[in-house]
Amino acid sequence: MFQRRTALTAVLTTTALLVPTAxxxxxxxxxxxxxxVVFTVEGTKTYGTLHVPAHRRGQRLPAALLPPGSGPTDRDGNQPPAVTPHxxxxxxxxxxxxxxxTLRFDKYGSGRTGLGAYASRPGDLDHPAFVRQAAAAYRLLRAEPVTDPRALVVAGHSEGALxxxxxxxxxxxxxxxxxLLQPQAIRLLDLIARQLHAQPAAAARGGQITPEQQRVNDEGVDRAVxxxxxxxxxxxxxxxxxxxxxxxxxxxxxxRRFVLSxxxxxxxxAAGRLxxxxxxxxxxxTADVQVPCDTTAPLAEALRRAGAAGPGRTVLTGVDHNLRGTDPNTLTPAVVDALRAFTDGLR
Structure with a gap:
């Protein structure tokens, strides 16, 4: 009897050792x-930052590629030293x-990436080269073991949205x-022309130029485009x-080549192909003077016709081009709320 109890105790002890605690x-x-991270695109090493939030080991997470905006904008959204909205x-x-x-990277002409293969021929750099760079970054993000391939998104700002x-x-x-955050929503030269009409119009209202000078300027801008x-x-x-x-x-x-391309x-x-x-x-x-809200209406309609899902277009009251409100050092809460409404639908 004692031997049987001893054997039973040994079995129970062994079983308990094999069952993990909570x-x-x-x-x-x-x-x-x-x-x-570093990835090579057409002979150029592109440098970026992969941010992985806290998570459970083995968990797959939604992921977003963040293409930079216009000009020599780096992975943080800056053009140092003068323009640093982060x-x-x-x-x-x-x-x-x-x-x-998230994955963000230094586009051609910025940060550690620089001009790369275009250093000796910067005039050859066109917009499709930046698109290929973004596509390569997307493939890198997809290959990361922590990312969920069913929940990959592209989140671009300004030109980066296009x-x-x-x-x-x-x-x-x-x-x-x-x-598409404050995106380039119309053709580039149309957007430039709009801005070059708006500035003299403001000068005419302030009495700095005459209405006739404004009219002649507007016609000249349209001819130049x-x-x-x-x-x-x-x-x-x-x-x-x-x-x-x-x-x-x-x-x-x-x-020139970049602008025309x-x-x-x-x-x-492009939105209609989604x-x-x-x-x-x-x-x-509403405080964005670079991409006024009314320029995004055709883009919103194209997305609707393409059958895109929500949340769709969101108008941000008092928010400027760099997604700031009253505090210039951070994203305005309205932007954070809009992002949350979007990301909640990915899970």
Whole structure:
């Protein structure tokens, strides 16, 4: 009898050792981290930052690619030393708090990436090169073991929204969602012309130029845009001197190829190629003088016709182009709330 009890006790003890406790059954948490990544695109090493929020070991997380905006904008959304709104680093932090992995990178001409293979021929750099760079970054994000391939999104700001939108119907798997934050919503030269009409109009209202000077300038701006698109020589008469100089520099400078290739893209047409059911957030800010809200209306309509899912267009009252409200050092809460409404639908 004693031997049987001893044997039974040994069996129960062994069984207890084989069954994990509740604490042992729960995967160990992995702390949040930032990791520098490098990927090569057409001979150029591109440098970026992968942010992984805290998560359970073995957990797959939604992930967002953050293409940079216009100009030599780096992975943080800055053009140092003069322009440092930290738009993309703030965006990565906000998404990280919502449990979203993010990848942001130094585009051509910025940060550690620099011009790379284009250093000796900057005039050859066109908009499709930036699109290919973003597509390569998307593939890197997809390959990360922590990301959920069913919940990959592209979240671009300004020009970066268009850059991220273009490969959305080509990469695999296709993005589950697209975030267009204060996006370039109309053709580039149309947007430039709009801005170059608005500035003299404000000067005319303030009495700095006459209404006739404004009219002549507006006609000259429209002629300059038409000449750039058709490859004809620019007419220096008409636009105000500073605006005429701007167009001449655009025509003769190294950015000509980029501007004309970007201008060939109609954002509404690109949006129409999205797969039906793709989740989309489109924002505009009432304090955004670079991308006024009314320019986003055709894009919103194209998304509706394409069968995009919500939350759709969100108007952000008092928000500027860099997603700021009253506090210039962070994203405004309205932006964070709009992002949360979008990301909640990914889970």
């Amino acid at each position: 604490a042992e059954a729960t995967p160990r948490p992995v702390p949040a981290l930032d990791r520098e 738009t993309l680093s703030h965006l990565a932090a906000a998404l990280g708090r919502q449990g979203i992995v 850059t991220g939108l273009l490969p959305a119907d080509e990469v695999r798997p296709r993005p589950a969602g697209v975030v 038409s000449a750039l698109r058709s490859g004809e020589p620019l007419d220096p008469t008409g636009p105000l001197p500073v605006i005429a100089q701007f167009f001449q520099a655009l025509s003769d400078g190294p950015s 970007n201008d060939q893209v109609d954002p509404s047409t 797969r039906a059911g793709t989740r989309v957030l489109l924002t505009c800010g």
